[in-house]
Amino acid sequence: MTRTTLLPLLLPCAALLAACASSPAPHGQVKGAEASSREMGQSDSNRVATLAMRANLNSLYLLMSKLYRRNPAEWKKTATTREEAEKKVRDAIEQRQPWPELQGKRDIVAMTLALAPDFKGDRVAAFIDATADMIIVAHGNKIEFFLVDGLDAQHLYNAARNVEIAAWVLASRRNAAGAPLLLSDEMGGDVRNLSFEREFGKIVGRLDLMAEFSTERYRRAGISYVQNLLGGSFLQFLPVR
Numbered sequence: 001m002t003r004t005t006l007l008p009l010l011l012p013c014a015a016l017l018a019a020c021a022s023s024p025a026p027h028g029q030v031k032g033a034e035a036s037s038r039e040m041g042q043s044d045s046n047r048v049a050t051l052a053m054r055a056n057l058n059s060l061y062l063l064m065s066k067l068y069r070r071n072p073a074e075w076k077k078t079a080t081t082r083e084e085a086e087k088k089v090r091d092a093i094e095q096r097q098p099w100p101e102l103q104g105k106r107d108i109v110a111m112t113l114a115l116a117p118d119f120k121g122d123r124v125a126a127f128i129d130a131t132a133d134m135i136i137v138a139h140g141n142k143i144e145f146f147l148v149d150g151l152d153a154q155h156l157y158n159a160a161r162n163v164e165i166a167a168w169v170l171a172s173r174r175n176a177a178g179a180p181l182l183l184s185d186e187m188g189g190d191v192r193n194l195s196f197e198r199e200f201g202k203i204v205g206r207l208d209l210m211a212e213f214s215t216e217r218y219r220r221a222g223i224s225y226v227q228n229l230l231g232g233s234f235l236q237f238l239p240v241r
Helices: 002-022 035-039 043-070 081-092 107-114 123-138 154-173 195-234
Strands: 186-188 191-195
Touching: 035 107, 035 154, 035 191, 043 123, 081 154, 107 123, 123 154, 123 195, 154 195
Parallel strands: none
Antiparallel strands: 186 191
16 A cells, blocks of 8 residues: 555544544542432531541442452351352341351451451451451441541550551461461462552541541630630731721
């Protein structure tokens, strides 16, 4: 083909490439929740705490699904399918029902049991349930927050450290046979999967931010009170006519 015959064929291709280059690839977007009557009983800080809690629980559910995929022998201990096992754990967390294999233990005691080398039950379910319970306990045993609720910044900070410790134990502790308690992140050869660590990091980051936000909230309340007092005396406009 000559240059003259090729030109009509190349021009549409060039235009298509230019359009692709100028249009960024879609990466999702932020979507707000539907408004509900329950929000009438929530302050801005209540709403932030509720959203952070929901995000942390969703992160735990994602970790549960990923752990089950890498450790299918675990869900087979309590269910006939992976989806059924995940639903059982989610229902137990959302309804605040004790997980039977944790023997009535809760909070950090339940986390310790779930990460014990000799634990024989569904370790994924026990670990996710215990970690969720610890986070909920740190939030005053609540998943949703309203005007009458308050948060203890130190408890939230401690919860963040507990998640860090749990992630480290999960990655480093071995059972009696010398195998990892659960297969999670993988690094070796051409394989590099750190998705578990990143999801744990998101939970830690949210908890630390909520701890700082809770402390800042009360500090700013005192400053706002003083500003209002000063404003009432010294920051009023003066009449000009």
